[in-house]
Amino acid sequence: MKQVKVLGSGCAKCSKTAEMIADISEEMGIDVIVKKDADPQTLLKFNVMKTPAVVIDGELIHSGSVPTRDEIEGWLRD
Amino acid sequence: MFQIFTDFATWLVYGMFGLEAGSALGGAVHFFVEDVSKIFVLLLVMIYVIALLRASLDVERVRDYLAGKNKGVGYLLGSIFGAITPFCSCSSIPVFLGFTSAGIPLGITIAFLITSPLINEVAVLLLMSLLGWKFTLLYVAVGMTVGMLGGVLLDAMKAERWLQSFAAEALLRGRQMAASDVVSTVARVLSLSERHQFAKAEAIEIFGRVWKWVIIGVGLGAALHGFVPEGWIEAHLGQGQWWSVPVAVLIGIPLYSNATGIIPVMESLLANGLPIGTTLAFCMSTVAASFPEFILLKQVMQWRLLALLLVVLLTAFTLVGWMFNFAAPYL
Numbered sequence: 212m213k214q215v216k217v218l219g220s221g222c223a224k225c226s227k228t229a230e231m232i233a234d235i236s237e238e239m240g241i242d243v244i245v246k247k248d249a250d251p252q253t254l255l256k257f258n259v260m261k262t263p264a265v266v267i268d269g270e271l272i273h274s275g276s277v278p279t280r281d282e283i284e285g286w287l288r289d
Numbered sequence: 290m291f292q293i294f295t296d297f298a299t300w301l302v303y304g305m306f307g308l309e310a311g312s313a314l315g316g317a318v319h320f321f322v323e324d325v326s327k328i329f330v331l332l333l334v335m336i337y338v339i340a341l342l343r344a345s346l347d348v349e350r351v352r353d354y355l356a357g358k359n360k361g362v363g364y365l366l367g368s369i370f371g372a373i374t375p376f377c378s379c380s381s382i383p384v385f386l387g388f389t390s391a392g393i394p395l396g397i398t399i400a401f402l403i404t405s406p407l408i409n410e411v412a413v414l415l416l417m418s419l420l421g422w423k424f425t426l427l428y429v430a431v432g433m434t435v436g437m438l439g440g441v442l443l444d445a446m447k448a449e450r451w452l453q454s455f456a457a458e459a460l461l462r463g464r465q466m467a468a469s470d471v472v473s474t475v476a477r478v479l480s481l482s483e484r485h486q487f488a489k490a491e492a493i494e495i496f497g498r499v500w501k502w503v504i505i506g507v508g509l510g511a512a513l514h515g516f517v518p519e520g521w522i523e524a525h526l527g528q529g530q531w532w533s534v535p536v537a538v539l540i541g542i543p544l545y546s547n548a549t550g551i552i553p554v555m556e557s558l559l560a561n562g563l564p565i566g567t568t569l570a571f572c573m574s575t576v577a578a579s580f581p582e583f584i585l586l587k588q589v590m591q592w593r594l595l596a597l598l599l600v601v602l603l604t605a606f607t608l609v610g611w612m613f614n615f616a617a618p619y620l
Contacts, residue, residue, distance in 0.1 A: 220380075251383075251588045251589055252455055255386045255390055259383055259387075260352065260384055260386075261348060
């Protein structure tokens with residue numbers, strides 16, 4: 212099961228990103244755990260300067276914007 | 290060039306709505322319609338144009354550029370980038386940590402963070418259209434100076450002692466790296482169509498974020514314009530009484546607004562005879578010293594550093610206010 216973390220300090224875009232990932236994974240019938248992480252130390256660990264950022268299974272794959280539906284489907288499919 | 294908006298407001302308010310020219314309500318509504326239509330058109334056009342130009346600039350490139358610069362130019366560059374880099378207050382923590390972990394001195398990061406809310410393309414645009422280019426230059430110069438001096442002062446006090454411990458460690462690790470190790474992002478050449486896409490998205494995004502502030506700000510300005518008795522502000526505060534400046538700064542703190550909302554209020558305050566120094570002090574305090582942002586910064590700074598930063602800002606704005614009130618007759 213994929214572990215998805217959305218990094219960012221609780222701005223509207225971060226919540227939207229987390230919601231989109233949860234919704235799309237449900238549509239696709241893929242089991243994922245989506246968590247929001249607002250801890251500044253996590254930002255530091257992944258060297259993220261632009262939020263929202265998305266980390267899947269410990270790997271940073273996106274930063275700086277609300278991802279598009281296509282991008283999210285791509286990540287979940289891999 | 291802006292006459293068309295005055296004419297539009299006159300046609301709509303006095304012609305279509307049939308309000309009486311010269312009445313308090315008519316004057317206030319006219320002011321509101323003129324400013325809102327002018328600002329909306331300008332914002333959409335200019336944000337697009339500016340975004341086209343700066344499409345390839347972002348906080349990561351700014352960090353790479355600032356890392357390893359010596360302090361002398363660092364403060365200046367920090368405040369320049371603070372003014373021109375697109376940046377919303379919700380990303381102040383990641384930006385702060387990104388700069389810090391690249392070993393950029395705290396003072397330079399602070400210069401960036403102070404200047405950023407004070408000066409941005411929307412603020413400059415509003416100032417130009419409402420208050421003219423002279424006032425705009427003055428505002429930009431003051432904003433950058435406060436940012437730089439704030440940074441210099443905090444470094445002189447070795448304020449990095451009062452970072453949260455993980456941030457202090459990140460700063461130390463960053464300093465030990467060679468500047469060349471930090472550079473991680475490669476500048477990409479953007480095609481014209483990529484620039485257009487970026488600029489279009491920016492214009493829509495920023496406009497979507499600020500339009501309500503424009504309405505609120507201009508609405509307040511219009512209310513002041515129409516309903517505060519003419520001469521009241523001038524009679525009571527017009528002499529630049531010394532105490533009026535610190536009072537204006539204190540009133541500004543709990544009022545949380547961004548530059549977009551406050552500049553139309555500035556226009557109205559000035560037109561009502563509030564001295565320029567008092568007006569500047571009030572507005573800068575409202576924009577740069579906001580509780581929500583300070584609460585966010587608590588994650589990376591200890592209380593002592595936060596309090597120090599607040600005191601530095603409030604003192605700076607008070608001094609700016611006094612200086613300009615004093616110098617106003619000679620300007």
